Amino acid sequence: MGSLTGTSEPVLAYEAALSTFFQAAHSIAVSSGGAALQAAIHAVGVRPGDEVILTPTCPLCTVYPVMAAGAIPVFCDTRKDNFSLSLEDLADVVNPSTRAIIDIPMWGYPTPADELQAFCHERGIMLILDLAHAHGATFKGKHLSAYADVSCFSTHERKLLSTGEGGFIITDNAEIAKSCRDYSRFGNLNGVDFGVNLKLGGLQAALGANRLPNLKQQIARRTETAAAVAQGLRHSALREFDIIDGGHPSYYFMLLRHDFSDSAAFLDYLDSHGVPSDIKRYGCKCLYEFPLIAEYRRECPNAERLLSSVTTVPVHQGIGSTEIGYMLDHLNGYNGR
């Protein structure tokens, strides 16, 4: 390490704390979630022309790093009731050019990562988890990152763990860890290994290390709030999004599933009453509907149905019983179709 890498003591301390929290062998602090994806995509060996499979329900932030690497994003449908990749559709799109698969547990609801791990392992394909929404989400008693070759996190100010801007990478694979570290630190300036500067600053690392101990408690509080919302739902067309067996969401947001045919009208109604939805905020739609991504279009009917039948509900620590009651009154009182 030392001065050549530009990695200061607070960064090393933060990385050690992350490894302990996630029970992982290696953590690499980087400057953003996008940077984490960029480094991880490079580290697992994705090179120009390779294919990377992902769901079209994820944010633009996940697909741009794939495109920046010169790789081809290939869209695979989601499951009917979960944002994870459908194994059946995955079997259809995977081919010898597939280098990696990215799964994204949207809004922190766990995906069946064990099935994806087995699928990838059998075929020698790398599994990347984009856990930008899922700090602390667990599946079958383990952090989701335990199932992936490499996991990417964001600590942008809006995320569960925040350093303003920032991100980190978690892996148990020493080779991938070294490659992420080298790539994000200018290849250690040795003129042999290629790299760019994606390092996290010491100030942000100190902030992250200070906030990390609060994460478990924060998730417990969010889980209670989500349970109170679920319990108070009386509307026959509204229910909490399915949680897979063995899964514990991070509750980055709570997800509700609805049966309304006019999803936009429902979201506008909530928004007009001060209950914001991420779906409206980001104009969430399948990525291939965006002009920049249109050339990679591959229809994903489950994904389209999922996105038009969910909304997010805030369950952050600022939400108390008054806010829960207010949201429930408006959710239960909706009389649109």
Ligand SMILES: *Cc1c(COP(=O)(O)O)cnc(C)c1O
């Ligand atoms: C926020 C986010 C990113 C990007 O993280 P930044 O820190 O903003 O670069 C990537 N993927 C997902 C799923 C995100 O929510």
